[in-house]
Amino acid sequence: MPFDFAPLLNPKLPPAAGKFGGFPKYNFVGGHNDGSSIPVQTLADAVSRALLREGDTLATYGMQSGPQGYRPLREAVAQILERRAGMKTDPDEVLITGGSLQAMDLVNNALLEPGDTVIIEEACYGGAMTKLKKLGVDWVGVPVDGDGMRMDALAETLDSLKAAGKRVKFIYTIPTVQNPTGTVLSLPRRHEMLKLAEKHGIAIFEDDCYCDLIFDGPYADQRPPAIRALDDSGRVVYCGSFSKSIAPALRVGYVVADWPVLSRILAQKSDGGTGAVEQLLLAEFAQDFDAHVGNLNKVLKGKADALVEALEAEFGTAAEFTRPTGGIFLWVTLPQEVDTTRLAQVAAAEGVAVNPGAEWSADPESGKRRIRICFAHPPAETIREGMARLAEICHREFGVPARGRNVERS
Amino acid sequence: MPFDFAPLLNPKLPPAAGKFGGFPKYNFVGGHNDGSSIPVQTLADAVSRALLREGDTLATYGMQSGPQGYRPLREAVAQILERRAGMKTDPDEVLITGGSLQAMDLVNNALLEPGDTVIIEEACYGGAMTKLKKLGVDWVGVPVDGDGMRMDALAETLDSLKAAGKRVKFIYTIPTVQNPTGTVLSLPRRHEMLKLAEKHGIAIFEDDCYCDLIFDGPYADQRPPAIRALDDSGRVVYCGSFSKSIAPALRVGYVVADWPVLSRILAQKSDGGTGAVEQLLLAEFAQDFDAHVGNLNKVLKGKADALVEALEAEFGTAAEFTRPTGGIFLWVTLPQEVDTTRLAQVAAAEGVAVNPGAEWSADPESGKRRIRICFAHPPAETIREGMARLAEICHREFGVPARGRNVERS
Structure with missing residues (x-):
């Protein structure tokens, strides 16, 4: 008789997955x-070269670079961010993750408790809301226009949440090619957002996954600097990914944050590290990124x-x-x-x-x-x-x- | 002034991580x-060949194989398990995971609630206990001798837990090269464990991560069949990994289970898939595995x-x-x-x-x-x-x- 798992299941599980069709x-x-x-040929050459050079380090968890990820990849990420996002980055402030989805889980778990509130853009990445819901966290959407999140509306929202006694932890924003509106937050608004965050003593979670994909308009040649690049307080936790710029099936993203908070984010990463071969490949491919x-x-x-x-x-x-x-x-x-x-x-x-x-x-x-x-x-x-x-x-x-x-x- | 994250942190966080030295x-x-x-050269050749042949599928999440993982790798896992562990396996009952640590999290989350009890070997993988503790789950250790977990002690333990009204969900076992004792559960005991699990209406979580590493003694030429291979009820959830048999920095493991429970395990995997390049590499390398x-x-x-x-x-x-x-x-x-x-x-x-x-x-x-x-x-x-x-x-x-x-x- 087939064993019935039903009485053993955790009652909080999501519904069963369907078969992929x-x-x-x-x-x-x-x-x-x-x-x-x-870029199939370039990727194949890059990974082959990296494996032949240092594939024996696959024998160790973390490839002798520790739990933050393969050090040459962290250096490559730092260089890309400095060059493209104007963000001076220490490779020791970079944590390589299994895509930006893991990055988001780690950041959310570090900072959020049930009953907390976060600010998001009114039209927002659905997956981000799904994750917040699972954590019992509320959100408030702020309207977006052609220059990204509206700062007048953000100021009002933060004031009224404060008046209502709500505990806002951070602003979750996709400022550079916003998902789904496609808008880019203007430079003045980036500065304004930092000021409002400072006034209210809250953090900013900057999700920059799409930032490399600008092909038209005023930012086609040069994107505005990352919000984290404009901040000197360390309140901005930044995440990015190679899923959009190279390939989604590569599961490599990253978090950039100052060590006092990165060390708390890192402490929760209990997966034995991010896949080494993809890290080797990306570090080697970085020279061809632009x-x-x-x-x-x-x-x-x-x-x-x-x-x-x-x-x-x-x-x-x-x-x-x-x-x-x-x-x-x-x-x-x-x-x-x-x-x-x-x-x-x-x-x-x-x-x-x-x-x-x-x-x-x-x-x-x-x-x-x-x-x-x-x-x-x-x-x-x-x-x-x-x-x-x-x-x-x-x-x-x-x-x-x-x-x-x-x-x-x- | 540097921003202070302390008031924002989730109070349930583990202590800050240290810097890797x-x-x-x-x-x-x-x-x-x-x-x-x-096998650096063989791995480099394998991944290069696979990427040149079908690297364009990296452009899709899941490489057109769906959330269970790259289908040729699932087929390769099924063949390895049939050949080496005597376990007839349908590739549709295989879920590729980010190492066996993710496999363990997914299985635990599917089946366990705070206050539940699981059976483990008296000397046991420390990471498994850390995970159970985090979930608020109790464990009871059963002594191990030269033939693995002692079935007389298991029978007594299950009876006394039943008498005490404790809810046992499953037996977590590493039967084939047990961690840390290095013992292999004998064939008669594998049958006995299945009988005891049936008697008590509980599942078995078989962790077979080390099963390919046998170099001496009576099992050097042929390991005993997996417990899952001896069962026809579907009560055994099986996990394995390439971390021990090939390289730990490769983050690829797998869960094998009947669809009614695998579909619940799969539904929690919200990471956008397991790294594609490592899956391509392993599927291509499978011919050289033995x-x-x-x-x-x-x-x-x-x-x-x-x-x-x-x-x-x-x-x-x-x-x-x-x-x-x-x-x-x-x-x-x-x-x-x-x-x-x-x-x-x-x-x-x-x-x-x-x-x-x-x-x-x-x-x-x-x-x-x-x-x-x-x-x-x-x-x-x-x-x-x-x-x-x-x-x-x-x-x-x-x-x-x-x-x-x-x-x-x-």
């Missing part, structure tokens, strides 16, 4: 990237253009959005009558996957006319076909858009 | 392995012999142990007057690191005359020097051993 044909969700842009990112951004711009063209053709004025200048996603507002949670469900059943806005909004109600469309993975032709399908489904379910490709829909 | 000169702790046995392990075992036997010779020469009859037939560690009992917790502290300060027995014992008191000595990493000469130092320190602190290398100690 492959990606949908029109896959506009998740942080997947462009397959043909993976050139690779330059090529990738050209490809992403082409796909962003294809998406914009397809949305304009298929949805016309029914789809409102700002032309993307970076990142891998577009945040689209549809007409009042569209419930995007239902749209996403129906579309998924027909092979078109998009993120419903409610799951990417601090206040789900405010997201229900919105969808997030990830454009980095599908080829341009698939983007065009997928948007045509999505417009058809939206018209069938909600009566909009009324016209597509200049033809009245029946 | 390098390995001690005589390093007999941790699962490190022999550097010269890492040959590599054969070579490694010869090297480990040489080091085990060096350790035994050094202990006999330096400690004489003051050190009691069973000559190791596998694994990477030796469990040594010292005379009554030795407090190994203090011995380990003093020795560490003088560059000799060993594990004090209290940290590797279900009942710390029962471990206080014991130490665990890991022998896979240091060269034979370092093993000899390290044991000479340890004997000197032990003599100075506790008066034993009285003689070393046939010379009376002053």
Whole structure:
């Protein structure tokens, strides 16, 4: 008789996972990237060279670099951050993690308790909210405009939370190509955010995972300095990742913070270290990083253009959005009558996957006319076909858009 | 003024981590392995070949294999388990994890709540107990003899826990080269353990991380089948790792379980997948696995012999142990007057690191005359020097051993 695990299970478990059935044909969700842009030959050469040179160190946990991660990779991260984000970084203030998801878990666990409150952007990475919910932590969303999080609204929010006796621990922000809005926080606002954090005695958790993917607009040649680069108090805990700039299946991210707090973050990392071969590979590949990112951004711009063209053709004025200048996603507002949670469900059943806005909004109600469309993975032709399908489904379910490709829909 | 994180910290955090100061000169702790046995050229060729063939799949989370891990690696694991552990395995019942530490966390979280009890071996992997403590779970140790966990003692323990109204969830066992005793659970006892688990309606968590490292004794040519291989009820959750058989810095392990429980274990894995490059490498290297392990075992036997010779020469009859037939560690009992917790502290300060027995014992008191000595990493000469130092320190602190290398100690 088969053993029944049900009576033994922890009652707080999430529901059972489903079996993987492959990606949908029109896959506009998740942080997947462009397959043909993976620098396969350079990566293969880099990892092979590094292994032949020092592969015998794989015999030790941490490759003789200790629990913070392979030291040459920490040095490479420090150089990339100094060069690209204007952030002077000591390799001893870098902790290599298993992607930025682990970074986020470690930072959250270090600073948060049930009942705490954090500030987030009004439209926000869904995974961040899922993690906060699991920890019993509340969030308050602050509106975003074309220059990123609005500082007048942040000031008001912090004041009113203080008046209500709420304990705010930190501002969680994605300032450089915000997920999902694609906005970049302006330099003056970066300074303002630091001042407001100082006034309220709170920290800032700066998530800079998308910062290397800027292909258009005023920041295409030079991004603004990281918030952590502008701070001299040490209140900013910074995290980044190679998932977006090189490949998501590489599970390597990093936390940068001053030692007094990094030592508390590190103390919780009990996984025996981050994968050594990926660390060797990335440290060796670092010399090619800027050139690779330059090529990738050209490809992403082409796909962003294809998406914009397809949305304009298929949805016309029914789809409102700002032309993307970076990142891998577009945040689209549809007409009042569209419930995007239902749209996403129906579309998924027909092979078109998009993120419903409610799951990417601090206040789900405010997201229900919105969808997030990830454009980095599908080829341009698939983007065009997928948007045509999505417009058809939206018209069938909600009566909009009324016209597509200049033809009245029946 | 530097920002003070202290008021923001979660009060349940472990103490701050220290800065890494390098390995001690005589390093007999941790699962490190022999550097010269890492098959560097074969690994470099394997990963390079795999990347050139299918590196473009790195652009997707999970490399199109879904959250259970790279399918060719799951197939390779299934073949290794069938061939070596007699365990017929469906690749869909394999979950690739970030080392067996993550495997252990996922299994524990799926099945345990605070106040639960698990059965462990009386001398037990310290990390397993640390994890149980963190979850608020109690453990009861069952004595081990030359054939592994004693089934008469297990039967008594389960009966008395039942009588006391304690809720036992599972037996956590390392049956094949037990850590730290190095014993292998005999085939009849494997059947008996299954019968006892059935009688009490509990599961078995079989940790088989060391199972490929057998270099001497009756099991050198063929290990006994895994407990999971002997079970047809699905009550055994199995985990394994490539950390011991190939390299600890590779962070790749696996859980094997029937889908009803694996789907609950999988649902908690929220790390964006296990590192893709290490998975590609291992799947490609699998064809060389048996040959590599054969070579490694010869090297480990040489080091085990060096350790035994050094202990006999330096400690004489003051050190009691069973000559190791596998694994990477030796469990040594010292005379009554030795407090190994203090011995380990003093020795560490003088560059000799060993594990004090209290940290590797279900009942710390029962471990206080014991130490665990890991022998896979240091060269034979370092093993000899390290044991000479340890004997000197032990003599100075506790008066034993009285003689070393046939010379009376002053």
